Every structure is written in structure tokens, then in C-alpha cells.
Amino acid sequence: MDAxxxxxxxxxxxxMEARHSKSxxxxxGGGTKCFYGNAPRGDVLDVRELSGITSYEPTELVVTALxxxxxxxxxxxxxxxxxxLPFEPPRFGAAGTVxxxxxxxxxxxxxxSVGPLRDFVLGVSMxxxxxxxxxxxxxxxxxxxGYDVSRLVAGSMGILGILCExxxxxxxxxxxxxxxxxxxxxxxxxxxxxxxxxxxxxxxASSWHQGQLFVRLAGAKAAVSCVQQRSGGREIEPHAxxxxxxxxxxxxxxxxxxxDTDLERGESLWRLSVPDxxxxxxxxxxxxxxxxGAQRWLRSTAPALHIRSAAAEVGGHATLLRAADKSPGVFTxxxxxxxxxxxxxxQSFDPVGIFNPGRLYPEL
Amino acid sequence: MNGATLxxxxxxxxxxxxxxxxQLLPTRCILFxxxxxxxxxxxxxxxxxxxxxxxxxxxxxxxxxxVLKACHALNVPIVARGAGTGLSGGALPHSMGVSLxxxxxxxxxxxxxxxxxxxxxxxVRNLAISEAAAPHGLYYxxxxxxxxxxxxxxxxxxxxxxxxxxxxxxxxxxxxxxxxLTVDGEAIEFGSAALDxxxxxxxxxxxxxxxxxAVIIEVTVKLLPRPVLARCIMASFATVESAGAAVAAxxxxxxxxxxxxxxxxxxxxAAEDFVHAGYDLDAAAILLCESDGTAEEVEEEIQRAxxxxxxxxxxxxxxxxxxKQRLKFWSGRKNAFPASGRMSPDxxxxxxxxxxxxxxxxxxxxxxxxxxxxxxxxxxxxxxxxNLHPLILFDANDPEELRRCELFGAEILEASINLGGTVTGExxxxxxxxxxxxxxxxxxxxxxxxxxxxxxxxxxxxxxGKVIPSLQRxxxxxKMHVHRGxxxxxxxxxx
Numbered sequence: 046m047d048a049x050x051x052x053x054x055x056x057x058x059x060x061m062e063a064r065h066s067k068s069x070x071x072x073x074g075g076g077t078k079c080f081y082g083n084a085p086r087g088d089v090l091d092v093r094e095l096s097g098i099t100s101y102e103p104t105e106l107v108v109t110a111l112x113x114x115x116x117x118x119x120x121x122x123x124x125x126x127x128x129x130l131p132f133e134p135p136r137f138g139a140a141g142t143v144x145x146x147x148x149x150x151x152x153x154x155x156x157x158s159v160g161p162l163r164d165f166v167l168g169v170s171m172x173x174x175x176x177x178x179x180x181x182x183x184x185x186x187x188x189x190x191g192y193d194v195s196r197l198v199a200g201s202m203g204i205l206g207i208l209c210e211x212x213x214x215x216x217x218x219x220x221x222x223x224x225x226x227x228x229x230x231x232x233x234x235x236x237x238x239x240x241x242x243x244x245x246x247x248x249x250a251s252s253w254h255q256g257q258l259f260v261r262l263a264g265a266k267a268a269v270s271c272v273q274q275r276s277g278g279r280e281i282e283p284h285a286x287x288x289x290x291x292x293x294x295x296x297x298x299x300x301x302x303x304x305d306t307d308l309e310r311g312e313s314l315w316r317l318s319v320p321d322x323x324x325x326x327x328x329x330x331x332x333x334x335x336x337x338g339a340q341r342w343l344r345s346t347a348p349a350l351h352i353r354s355a356a357a358e359v360g361g362h363a364t365l366l367r368a369a370d371k372s373p374g375v376f377t378x379x380x381x382x383x384x385x386x387x388x389x390x391x392q393s394f395d396p397v398g399i400f401n402p403g404r405l406y407p408e409l
Numbered sequence: 410m411n412g413a414t415l416x417x418x419x420x421x422x423x424x425x426x427x428x429x430x431x432q433l434l435p436t437r438c439i440l441f442x443x444x445x446x447x448x449x450x451x452x453x454x455x456x457x458x459x460x461x462x463x464x465x466x467x468x469x470x471x472x473x474x475x476v477l478k479a480c481h482a483l484n485v486p487i488v489a490r491g492a493g494t495g496l497s498g499g500a501l502p503h504s505m506g507v508s509l510x511x512x513x514x515x516x517x518x519x520x521x522x523x524x525x526x527x528x529x530x531x532x533v534r535n536l537a538i539s540e541a542a543a544p545h546g547l548y549y550x551x552x553x554x555x556x557x558x559x560x561x562x563x564x565x566x567x568x569x570x571x572x573x574x575x576x577x578x579x580x581x582x583x584x585x586x587x588x589x590l591t592v593d594g595e596a597i598e599f600g601s602a603a604l605d606x607x608x609x610x611x612x613x614x615x616x617x618x619x620x621x622x623a624v625i626i627e628v629t630v631k632l633l634p635r636p637v638l639a640r641c642i643m644a645s646f647a648t649v650e651s652a653g654a655a656v657a658a659x660x661x662x663x664x665x666x667x668x669x670x671x672x673x674x675x676x677x678x679a680a681e682d683f684v685h686a687g688y689d690l691d692a693a694a695i696l697l698c699e700s701d702g703t704a705e706e707v708e709e710e711i712q713r714a715x716x717x718x719x720x721x722x723x724x725x726x727x728x729x730x731x732x733k734q735r736l737k738f739w740s741g742r743k744n745a746f747p748a749s750g751r752m753s754p755d756x757x758x759x760x761x762x763x764x765x766x767x768x769x770x771x772x773x774x775x776x777x778x779x780x781x782x783x784x785x786x787x788x789x790x791x792x793x794x795x796n797l798h799p800l801i802l803f804d805a806n807d808p809e810e811l812r813r814c815e816l817f818g819a820e821i822l823e824a825s826i827n828l829g830g831t832v833t834g835e836x837x838x839x840x841x842x843x844x845x846x847x848x849x850x851x852x853x854x855x856x857x858x859x860x861x862x863x864x865x866x867x868x869x870x871x872x873x874g875k876v877i878p879s880l881q882r883x884x885x886x887x888k889m890h891v892h893r894g895x896x897x898x899x900x901x902x903x904x
Contacts (some may be wrong), residue, residue, distance in 0.1 A: 104657035105764050127663055156604070163610055164582050177853040185762040186794035187579065187834035189568050189617050190842070190849055191858050191876060196581075196613030200605075217663030239523050243547070245634045245703050267705035320602040322524045339604045361603040377607040382597040386864055387609055393860030405608065 049111065052094035053178070056207055059090055060176040063399040070399050072203040074113055075140025078149050080367060082202050082404045083375050092144055095209055098122055100184075107167060107184045109212040112144025119143055123215055131159040131216045135294050144208040150200020153294035154250035154261070157321070157336035159216075163199035168212035171198065173205070174395030184212045197390075203401040204409050205394040221266040222249070224286035225278030227258045231325045231334065234258040238337045239322055246272055252293055253334040254300060261290060293335065300333045303344065303367045313368035315343040315352055319361030326355050349373030376405065384408070422505060423462045426485060430465055430507075433475040440464040449508050452493040452500040453555075457840055461488065461502035466510045470590070470626055473509070477594035477624065480507055486870050487592075489620045491532060491563030494555045496758065497839030499567065499619045499875055509624065511562055517541050518627070525632045526585060526602065531562025531625045535569075538630060547632035550577035553835070554743060562625045568617035570835035572668045572742070575793035576701075579835070581616040583631045589615065589623035592866045597623060614861065619837050620872040622865035636701035639667065640711055641735045644718045645692035645725040649673065652694035653769035655721035656792045659698065660765065662717045664710060668699040669793030670742050673772065676749070676787040676800075680741030683748035688741055689725050696723075696792065697738055745789045746800070753785070753802035757814050759821050763830035765795045774824050775799055782817040784810065796834035797825075823848060838876040846876070847883035855883070 046054065063070050069087025079085055093113035101108045103126040110119055117139060123129050133153030134146045147169075152162050168182030182188055182195030195212075198205055229237060234253040238260075241248050247264030260278070262269045281289065292298040303314045317326065321338035330345025345352060349365065350373070356363040362377035379387060384406075391398070391409045403409070423441055430439050440446050441463045450458040462485075467473045480487050486506030493500055502508045514530035517537065521527070522545035527538055535556040538549040552571035553559055559569070564580045565587060577583070586600040599615050600606055615622060646652035652671055659669065672680065672688075672695050681688040688695060698718070700710040715726060729735035741748070749756050763771055772788060779786050785802045799821055803814040822832045822845045832838075832845035846855065858877050863869065878886075 102764070102766065104661045104766060106660060107764075150610070160578070160582055161605065161610075163613060164578065173857060175853075177857075179851075179854045179857055181854065183829070183831050185764060185830050185834070187570055187574060187762045187791070187796045188831040189835060189837050190831045190833050191838065191846060191854075192861050193568075193581075193613040193617055194857070194861065197609060197611070197861075199613075200610050205609075217665065220663065243522060243525055243545075243634055245637055247706075265702070265706040265709040267709045268703050271703070271705050318603045318605050320524060321604075322521075336604060360601060362601075362607045364607070379608050380597070382591055382595050383608060383611075386597075386611065389864035389867070390609065390861065393857070393864050 049095065053209060055094070056090070056092065056172060056209070057176045057178070060172055060174065060207070060399070063088070064174060064176065064397050067397055068399065069402045072148075072207055072401055074142030074145035075115070075138060077136070077138035077141040078145055080137075081149055083371065083407065085401065085404060087399075087402065090207070092207060093142065099210060103128055105184070106186070106215050107212055108215055109168075109184060109210060110143045111210050112142060112147075112208040114143045116141045116143055116146050124218070127218050128215045129218050130165065130213065132156050132162050132165060133294050134162065135296065137295065143211055147199055147208060147211055148201060148203045154252065154290050154335060157251075157339055158249045161199075163196045165214045166196050166199050166211065167214050169195040169198055169208060170210040171205070172207040172209060174397055174399055178209070182212065186214065202405040204391055204405050206400060219249070219263040221269040222261060222263040223269050224259060224261045224281040224289065225276065226281055227260070227278045228256060229253070229258045230256060231332070234334065235325065235338045242321070242337050248337070250290060251335065251337050259289060261286070298333075300331070300342065300344070308367065308369040311346045311369070312344055313346070314366040315345065316364045316366055317341040317343055317352075317356045317361055318364070319356060319359050323359035323361065326359060328352060328355050353377060379406070419462060419505065422485075426463050426483070426507065429479050429483070430463065430476065433479060434465060434467055434472055438466045438468060438472070440466070449490070449493075449502060449510070452490075452495040452498060454496055454498040454501075454839065454841055457498045457501050459502045459504055461506060461508035462504070464508045464510055466513060468513045470596070473511075473624060473626065474590055474594035474596070476507065476509065477590055477592060480870060481593045481868060484868065484870065486873050487624070488872050489562075489566070489624050491560035491566070492534070492558050494559040495563060495567060495839065496760070496836040497833070497841040499837050499839035499872070501840050501875075503873065511560070514562070514626065520545065520632070522547060524602070525634075526629050527632055528627065528629045529561055530627055531565075532560050535559050535561060535564055542632045543635070546635050548635050549630050550583055550633050551580050561628050561630065565616050565625050565628055566618060566620050567837045568835070570791070570796070572670060572791060574791065575669060576665050576667045577633070581613060584612065584616060584628060585631055586629035587612070587615050587625055588627035589625050591623055592868055592871050600629070602629060614865075617837070619839065619876050621862050621876060622871065624871070636667075638704050638707045639699060639701035639735060640707050641668075641729045641738045642696075642698040642711060642714055642718065643688070643727045643738050644696045644698065644723040645689040646694045646696065646722060647692070647724050649694045649772045650769040651722040652696055653766075653772075655696060655718050655723065656765055656768060658717050658721045659714060660793075662713060664714055664717070666698045666710075666714065666793060667701040668697065669791075670697040671695070671768070671790040671792040672742060672745065673788040675785070676745060676789055677741070679748040679752050679787060680745055683751060684740040684744055686737050686741040692724065697742055742789065749787055749800045749802065752787070753804070755805040756800045756802050757818055759799045759801065759818050760796070760833050760836040761822055761825035761830055762794070762796045762834035763825050763828045765792065767828040767830075768792060768795070771797065771824065771828060775821060778817055778820055782813040784813055784817055786817070791834070794834075795830065819845070840875060843876075843878040843882060844886045846878050847886045852880060852883070855880075
């Protein structure tokens, strides 16, 4: 048995043990996203022994990596060949892993234009609660053989099983990129973003905060420079633009710096996911808009109920990212038919309930 | 099987069902006489036929819910059905079940040009969405070749693709929200008008669920701005190896064409004979490489693609001058199937995906199989995403040819798995590929898939017997005769 086989066997042993003793496992990679979701509980199960890129074929646009592979290592390997994970997974620390990235399902500034993380998951090998190694999906772009479990695990917060190996679709880095800045109030910025989205403009990312709209154009060289001439706006120097977008992606922008003092005085960081055509949402606190209007970050002391109903009113939902008190629930409550399906899915993958219990919803 | 030969059990069940449904639906919405239900005995995979006990054609969501509740109470299987253009028998009726036709749900509820979305009922045809969006300069990207007939509900059920998947994705990537009814008739929504929803992302299960998880009623799709310009390169190659290498090189150069299609020599000849597109008949393979976007983008991408194709041994290159010529280039590819129909009394269409780099290897393997089974095979490939559609030519009236054809098809699928691919890229498993699922997935994997179905449909009444083969079936596979089907309506463009 090779190193990977041994590491896998050790994980299987831990699963069987936990299953036998009905004890919870806190599946963990680099631990950079412990703050996300409901509080982890159970014995820490470090999966970083399963590390390394298994195969990478640039001409196939596919990379396969073990779940414990550092995200930074994967992205560096892709960059060497002029490719990338176009959904820009956030890094909340240097130790983040590929498995953690998929389990959390988060995406960065380009998400509205390139699609969510789950669209880039092609295949998964995982351990279910019976200690069985299961493989779903594969390493090809088009695959409709059976249910698409490989994409179900994206954003599942580890409640369905231990992700062991992932095949991801990668894309070429776009040939040209430019960032422009405009002065707009929020309502005007949202209108402008909706209008641009309906045209064939290479808008790849956007942000609005305190009267400034930043737009990143990316695509063919000619297309990017042509838009710049047409749309006006101040060009941001490339290096500064790069930091701007990565600071938003990784929550290093000062807006996201919610200190312990802020938390103590009742301030929370929320993520509102709403239709991109929703008008400015009137809530106490400060907002930061991304994804062409579809993602609105909020720092507020308003009660959870108030924030959630404001999001629901425009057809969206609100997630509590950082707060001193997460008792209102991190994720928006599901309708009963959806929760019934969630419970039965959890039961089917993890009958004893050993994997990340409560991390997504207390009842799962 | 028809009314005259209904077993007493079926006859009693049918009588009971008709009387119950008659309380829920107008009489015009219930079909049960053999002459009426016969039209529903199969989908486009005509080798499998089964007359349903009853066909229900409800007109409102409340009626669908009522039918589901009634069937649930009586433990009667339900097979939902759109236009019946599916190619894997996914809509094959159940002998003791109700076929639920959603044909009357054909209203486009809303086209929102600002949000770039359309809300449509499940029975709306794929092409009708793009037609309704056209006045706003928008369109719905996935374009399965049966798009004039197939419905969006069916597209969601099958996760349909088309020739533009590489750049624009499959149905999954272009759907925001699905409204459905559960097996017991409760309304449920997956996704929303926002980009994500709380909880597990169930959309990838619903899209591609082949009618086994819920009954799809309404769909919100994304609309894209129609590209200002599209141009197509037609490149000839002297060997399939060099064509395959050129495909890899295009991708390696960082180009994601809007379409990247390959036709082998025999297919090219058949297509040329049929549509006179001006194809190069001396080439061993032809690549169609399309670029779309703004005029600037297209110009830049076309030039880069030409450089790569030339560097990889293209023997002839032609670029579409105008829209008319671009459509001409595509006409042969789009008519690959009817063109094949002229070469042979019957053909069997395969659908599998392999890694792009194995493309030439696969074509050589198929060539060898032609000798082994003494049958001809022509090949069209969605080369950009490795999805191949070999068409095996045979005569269905010759049982011996049919048998060889089935073995040929099974060998192609197993070769696809061995090359690192999958047994279906876009047509679905249905009943056609149940045996191949035994090869591709372990017993534990199949059991987990069955458990996923049960999470949505604990009673096991939604399209039972499709997609996931039973343990027993897999045990018997190899001993039993492998059935596979032929296309109905060969003149309808597909793929």
C-alpha cells in the first residue's frame, strides 16, 4: 500500500471507530474556516495526510488533487501553466486546503461572471459514514451517469462525508484584465451593473463601497481596451488593482475587519445573497456590494430577524459570518420539505451522525 | 401489449385509477384506451416500449399535485414526461403506472431583460425561450440539437448539453431556480433568483435527476446577451491524430471556443452529400472551431486559433465570411444524423465522454471494432469537451446485425470507461445504460445513489427502475442480452 493508501486506511479506521462509539468527528484541513458555519464539535480529524496533486493535464482543463493539498500549492501549479480556478476561492489563511475549499463552497469576486465553485467540481472520492470509499463524477467535462453527488458535496460543510480526492475543472487565465473606478451612489451603481450585465461586456468582477464602484474587465486584449475607451472611468494601476480584488476575496479589506471590540458591542458581519436586481437594502450599518449586486456584505448591530426578513423580502437569504453570538443560526432556516430532504440525505450518507454534526444546521 | 391483453391485475388497477383521477381532472385530461395511450409507449429510444396504464395530462399545478397525492396514496408509480425526445428511455412508461404528461405547461411566464432571466413552465420548448428573449438581445445558451422540440423540463431532468457547452455550460450552469412537486404533491423550490440558497446545494441533484426525485413544474433560466458576432473556422487534417492533437493545442493555448466539433472522414462525406456545405472530402477529419463575442474578441480569438491549428498540421483552413457561410459550415454537423440515415437503413447513436487527449486513440479503437463486428461506424465529436457520438450503421431487420451492433455499442462504452471517461455525456442513463452503470459504479456507490433517491422519494414511486441498476441486475449483466435502441424520427436534428 502506498502513502495515500495508508492515509486513507487510517481515516477509514477513525470513521469505523467513531461509528462504533457514536462520537462526532470534526473534519479539518488547515482550519482556516473554523469561524464559518456553526461551531465545530467532536474529535478533530486532520485530513492533511492526504496531500498532493494526483494528476494535472492542462490540455484537459482538469486537475485532480487529494483533499489535504494546500490550496496555495494547487493554485501555484495551475499558475505555472497559465491556468486558474476562475471562481477565486477565498483564502482566510495560508493553510487552507482543497478539501476545505470545496466543503465550504465559497467563491470570490469573479463568481457572478464565471459561476460558483460547484460548477468546477467534476468528481469526488469520499468516505461515507459506513467507511465506504465512494467515487462520483469523474475527470471529464460532460458526465450524466447517475446523480451528481460530486457537486452536492460543494458547500456541504463536511456533513455528508470526508472528501478524499477532488477533480476540478480549471480555466486559462484570461489574456487581459483592467480595473476601472467610477463615482456612483449605491442605487446608480446597481443600475449600471445590471445594464452592463445585459451587454456583451467582459465584466468579470465588481465591488461598490462608500460611493465608489470598481469594475474588473477581463477577456481578450482588444475587447478589454475597447470597453475602457467606451465606458470612461479611472483606470487603477494593475498592481493596486490586483491587491484590491484579492483583499476583498480574502476579507483583508478594512470593511471586513470586525474586531473583538466590535463583536462585543453587538456588531456582526453578514453575507446577504440576493437577486442582483434588488434595489439598495435599507438596513442599519454599512454595506459592501459585490457580484454585480448579488452579494451584499453587511456590518450591523441590527437583530438577525430584521436582517433575514429584509433579505427574504427581496428574494434572498442572509448568512451570519462573524458574531459574538451565533444563536440566531448561521444559515437561513429551510422550508419544511427542504429540511426533510436534508435530514434524509444526511441519514443516507452518515446514518450515525458522526461527520461535522450541527455545522450546517443543528438538526443535521 | 394493449387493452385486449391487459392482465386482470392491470385491468383492475386501471379501472381504479381512472375512477379516482376522474374526480381530480377533467375527462379530456385522462387517457386510458389502448389507441390513446399507445402514443406514449416510448420516447425517442424506440427499442423499449411499454404502454402505460393511464396517461394523465393535467392543466394546472393543483391538478398535478392532486394526481401525485392520489398516486402516492395508492402506491402507483409516476413517470413524468415532456416532449418525449429523450434518447435513453428515461420516459419509458411503467406497466403499472401513470405517465404524467406535462405538455400543457407551455407558458412563458416572464422574460426579465434587466435581471436577464426567464421564468417558464416546464413544457416550454428550449428554442421558444430564446425566441421570446430575442427582442431583448438575449438568449438561452444550452442548445441540444432537438431544441425545436424538447422541453425545458426535460432539459433539466437530463442536464442536456449541446454544441456550445464548453464555453457556456450545460443546463445545470444555466438554471437559477426550479419549482417542483415532491412525490406526495408538496410544492418545493430549489435555488432562487439569487445566486445561491441556504443549505445543501440540491440543484446538481435535481438537474439530471431523470424524473426520479421530483416533478419539475417551473424553471427560472439565465439569459445571456446574444454575442454581437460569431465566426467559425473549418480546418482539415490529414490524420485523426493530428486533429486530436490540434484540439488539445487549442485548449492548451488558453482558447475556449464557443464550439469545437470534429467529424471523421466518412461522416464528412455523408454530411457533404446531404447539405453541400463545401467540406473537404480529402481530409481524415474536419474541425469546426467557433468564436463568439464582441467583434474585437472574435477577431483576436480567431487569429490565435488559426495560428494554433496551422502549427498543428491543419492542411486547409477556411473562415466563415458572414453569417450565411457560418451556418453553412454548421449545417452538415447539425444534420449528421439524417445524413447517416441515408447511408444505412438504421443506425445506433452512442454517447460517452473521454478525456480529450484520448480522442485519436478512441477513433482508432472504434476503427478496429468496425472490423471485429463487420459494421461501419461514423463519428461526430463534441471534441472540445470530449463527448463522442459514434453512429453505428446496421440493418435492424437483420437480427444478427442488430446483435453485433449492440455488442459494438457496449464495447465502445466500456472502452470509454477504460480511457478514463463515462458512459453518458449528455443523453442520460434511462433504461438504456443501466448495465453500463454496473461497470462504472461499485455496489456501494449504486447503493448510495439509491439512498439519494429515497431521500427525495421515500416511497420510490417517481420513475422507478431507471438510472440505478439493482444489485441483481448487475449480477446478471454479462449473462443477459444487452438491449440498446434506435432513434425514432431520424430527421429531427439532435446533439
